[in-house]
Amino acid sequence: AILQEMYEVYSVFLKRCEEYFLCRYLPPEGVSSVGEHLRLERDLYLQKLPEEQRKSRLLVFDYLMRRETCIIGSGDLNAVDLMEIGSYTELPGGNISLPTGFSSILGPLAKHVPPEKILKGHAVSVVRWNNAAEDETQLLGAQMEEKQKVEILCDNGKVFYADSVICTVPLGVLKHSAKTMFQPPLPDNKMTSIEKLCYGTVDKIYLEYDRAFFTSELSELILLWDKTDDTADMASRWYRKIYSFTKINDTLLLGWISGEEAKYMETLSFEIVSEKCTEILRLFLADPFVPKPKRCICTSWWSQPYSRGSYSSIGVGGSQLDIQTIAAPLYAQPHHTIPSLLFAGEHCHPSFYSTVHGAYLSGLDAARYLCELPGIVNTQQDPVTAASDSSNSKQTRTQTSADADADEEARAPQTSSSRCENKNVSQKDASTSDLTLTVEGTADLSSWLHGISLN
Ligand SMILES: Cc1cc2nc3c(=O)[nH]c(=O)nc-3n(C[C@H](O)[C@H](O)[C@H](O)COP(=O)(O)OP(=O)(O)OC[C@H]3O[C@@H](n4cnc5c(N)ncnc54)[C@H](O)[C@@H]3O)c2cc1C
CATH class of the missing domain: 3.50.50 (FAD/NAD(P)-binding domain)
Incomplete structure (x- = not known):
């Protein structure tokens, strides 16, 4: 219910950001980015709720913002222009998986x-x-x-x-x-x-397993982290930018990561990424027996010279x-x-x-x-x-x-x-x-x- 509530709230807030381009409103003084505007609205929303209801909603909102960085293609929503976000036009019809690829x-x-x-x-x-x-x-x-x-x-x-x-x-x-x-x-x-x-840099992490371990009802594991200290060493926090692991099929999981954290991940071996992902999955599923993937493949769009x-x-x-x-x-x-x-x-x-x-x-x-x-x-x-x-x-x-x-x-x-x-x-x-x-x-x-x- 909290996820649904915050998803709806977030969608309304994002729509409002888009309206600046469409309607040419002036944004609040000192607010020039999508990230700043979303946080402003989030704080106003949370302030109206009893203290004990705030934290979980804050974490879900943070997850939705991390997800947004991958959709928009900018690792930091504070870097995305508020007045121009509405210039992007979504094609009607939703996303299509090309049956035989490109x-x-x-x-x-x-x-x-x-x-x-x-x-x-x-x-x-x-x-x-x-x-x-x-x-x-x-x-x-x-x-x-x-x-x-x-x-x-x-x-x-x-x-x-x-x-x-x-x-x-x-x-x-x-x-x-x-x-x-x-x-x-x-x-x-x-x-x-x-x-x-x-x-921006947006990368994918594929984890392939010998056997299925996600239950059949579980299609996505959303990762809600406590506030991350952005000034901490990248080695200790890069993985907190992964917003979820999605089940592609019974033995294949996909994680997305963006921004400086993605660039850092590209410097790591697949082995290290694989170990960190296993650690995260064990933590969030509260299951120390989550297997290690037999294969981990990460994209490296930032490092590719072309x-x-x-x-x-x-x-x-x-x-x-x-x-x-x-x-x-x-x-x-x-x-x-x-x-x-x-x-x-x-x-x-x-x-x-x-x-x-x-x-x-x-x-x-x-x-x-x-x-x-x-x-x-x-x-x-x-x-x-x-x-x-x-x-x-x-x-x-x-x-x-x-x-x-x-x-x-x-x-x-x-x-x-x-x-x-x-x-x-x-x-x-x-x-x-x-x-x-x-x-x-x-x-x-x-x-x-x-x-x-x-x-
Ligand atoms: C992780 C990820 C997910 C995405 N998901 C979607 C999605 O769901 N839907 C969607 O519509 N788009 C998606 N995109 C975006 C989409 O893939 C790109 O916008 C699109 O491929 C861009 O096409 P392009 O022709 O502009 O550039 P590219 O496809 O990058 O083509 C540029 C070409 O130029 C070549 N090149 C570069 N430098 C040189 C050089 N010096 N000499 C000769 N050749 C050179 C490159 O090798 C490449 O072949 C995604 C992208 C990524 C990375």
């Missing part, structure tokens, strides 16, 4: 891209997006064409040239490497927005404008009609940031932006898509697209239908015609986007 999304998309055009193991180190000479009028036609190309340098020594590049590296990678990755450096406003958006975190949120002082600033295409020269550099990824969607559908839709937006530019004819060469392997992910992820390529590997026949198609008009007329991006066989994808189960 391959059911990527499969239909990748099917139309010739395999040789998806390059794995090509980590991009430098993107020279403005090679144009200061005075282009002094260059001859061919020279100028070469100069106007974007040059992409990979860690493995390969070099690619493109008219335009769509950069989909995660915000964490932009935060870490944008200064060195882009030549010339990205404009100041883009760099400031990259700094202002948050890219992720450097999990997903984006809007930090105190940031806004949706920062997302738009990051996503804005860059033109090498003011008179250029085609942007050299475009951006996509979850951090580029103003209301679906932090999600797969946000990433997908922002990619479509960037591609459509290019396709709809007057004078773009995409029937000559298909996009070359390079994707590096991310050891933490089972997905094949697209990271950069280039429409021309100096490398032999990429000089493949153009057969893909995953491209801009000029609907019912001749190529000659393409510059003035309506161009649309079509990807055949992705009807199920739109069902997914509308929240309808693929089953």
Whole structure:
């Protein structure tokens, strides 16, 4: 009953936070974060209750806040902007478990891209997006064409040239490497927005057992800890950030952890994490015979060089404008009609940031932006898509697209239908015609986007 009561109270308080964005109310003075606002409302609520009823409710509220850090993707709700939390939009239809994993999304998309055009193991180190000479009028036609190309340098020594590049590296990678990755450096406003958006760490801990020990009625073990001293040594408190263990099946448990505590956990061996989790389970189940897991696997999104975190949120002082600033295409020269550099990824969607559908839709937006530019004819060469392997992910992820390529590997026949198609008009007329991006066989994808189960 207390859990139900506090869950309802918490939901109302969170909704009120969201209303600041939707209704543009002014928050109470000195309150700028979601964490501060939630605590303020919590304290007012608890004050009205008899002393003896407060503690258990306080602990449940604290659990809900720890859980929220994993949902929002910021380890500390005091770092999440109060005025902007409402900018995130939930897709109707609830969460969907993809029956066969992300391959059911990527499969239909990748099917139309010739395999040789998806390059794995090509980590991009430098993107020279403005090679144009200061005075282009002094260059001859061919020279100028070469100069106007974007040059992409990979860690493995390969070099690619493109008219335009769509950069989909995660915000964490932009935060870490944008200064060195882009030549010339990205404009100041883009760099400031990259700094202002948050890219939090959220990790999962999987515990696999030889035998079931959760009773059949128990689906989740919620962990209510007494107040944690946040100034204490991380080694003595990191595990208190795990908010629960959920039963995935009879022999598999899942715990979630966020923020600095998650980063610390990533430095520990699976063995140590496993021992600590066993200790916690024995304590909370009051059962010294809880078995040790036969296997413990933890994600390490913060430590992965091609992720450097999990997903984006809007930090105190940031806004949706920062997302738009990051996503804005860059033109090498003011008179250029085609942007050299475009951006996509979850951090580029103003209301679906932090999600797969946000990433997908922002990619479509960037591609459509290019396709709809007057004078773009995409029937000559298909996009070359390079994707590096991310050891933490089972997905094949697209990271950069280039429409021309100096490398032999990429000089493949153009057969893909995953491209801009000029609907019912001749190529000659393409510059003035309506161009649309079509990807055949992705009807199920739109069902997914509308929240309808693929089953
Ligand atoms: C624990 C967890 C749970 C989540 N749960 C959900 C959920 O329930 N629902 C939901 O919608 N979303 C969820 N997400 C978020 C979702 O996974 C991401 O928002 C989404 O994958 C982002 O897609 P993206 O294309 O922007 O970035 P990514 O999928 O990270 O793709 C970026 C790609 O760029 C590559 N790359 C990076 N640097 C370089 C480089 N220098 N050169 C070449 N390639 C590079 C990476 O290897 C990667 O392949 C979750 C994320 C995590 C971590």
